[in-house]
Amino acid sequence: MNSIHLTDEMLQAYLLKEIHDDSIVTHLTVCSTCKDRVEEYRFLIDSVQKIETETFSFNVTALAMNNIMRYAKRKSKKQELTFWGLLIFLLIAISSFSIPFIPRILAIFYSQSILTILLVIGTGLVVLLFLVADITRQYKTKKDKIFKNNLQPIL
Ligand SMILES: [Zn+2]
Numbered sequence: 263m264n265s266i267h268l269t270d271e272m273l274q275a276y277l278l279k280e281i282h283d284d285s286i287v288t289h290l291t292v293c294s295t296c297k298d299r300v301e302e303y304r305f306l307i308d309s310v311q312k313i314e315t316e317t318f319s320f321n322v323t324a325l326a327m328n329n330i331m332r333y334a335k336r337k338s339k340k341q342e343l344t345f346w347g348l349l350i351f352l353l354i355a356i357s358s359f360s361i362p363f364i365p366r367i368l369a370i371f372y373s374q375s376i377l378t379i380l381l382v383i384g385t386g387l388v389v390l391l392f393l394v395a396d397i398t399r400q401y402k403t404k405k406d407k408i409f410k411n412n413l414q415p416i417l
Pocket of ligand 1 (some may be wrong): 267268294339
């Protein structure tokens with residue numbers, strides 16, 4: 263039995279296959295102290311390598327996720343643009359259709375009391391608010407559905 267034990271550096275180099283020294287192998291077969299130490303190092307190195315592998319695979323998932331998110335974002339942005347374009351078009355269309363009726367509507371207003379006018383305007387605003395809220399809600403639901411469908415393949 264050798265009186266001089268293997269150094270930590272030698273054990274690590276041996277496990278990482280940086281060196282191939284027969285004297286180390288020979289020493290390990292006869293010295294239980296160094297054999298225990300080498301087993302401890304082997305466990306440590308295995309653990310570190312396992313963590314590295316997991317980190318790497320996580321990064322790949324994150325990368326793929328990032329790409330999917332970007333794709334979904336781009337898609338939803340396009341839809342958002344279409345949505346607002348359609349809304350503006352509808353508003354313009356409704357406005358232009360209602361222009362001929364404006365004098366008549368104004369005539370009705372002029373013949374009524376302030377209270378009636380306020381009531382009519384208030385009702386109109388509430389109806390408009392509900393309409394916009396409903397459109398926005400529907401749009402959001404649709405967007406969420408599309409977004410979830412895009413994510414499904416990787417789940
Ligand atoms: Zn030893």
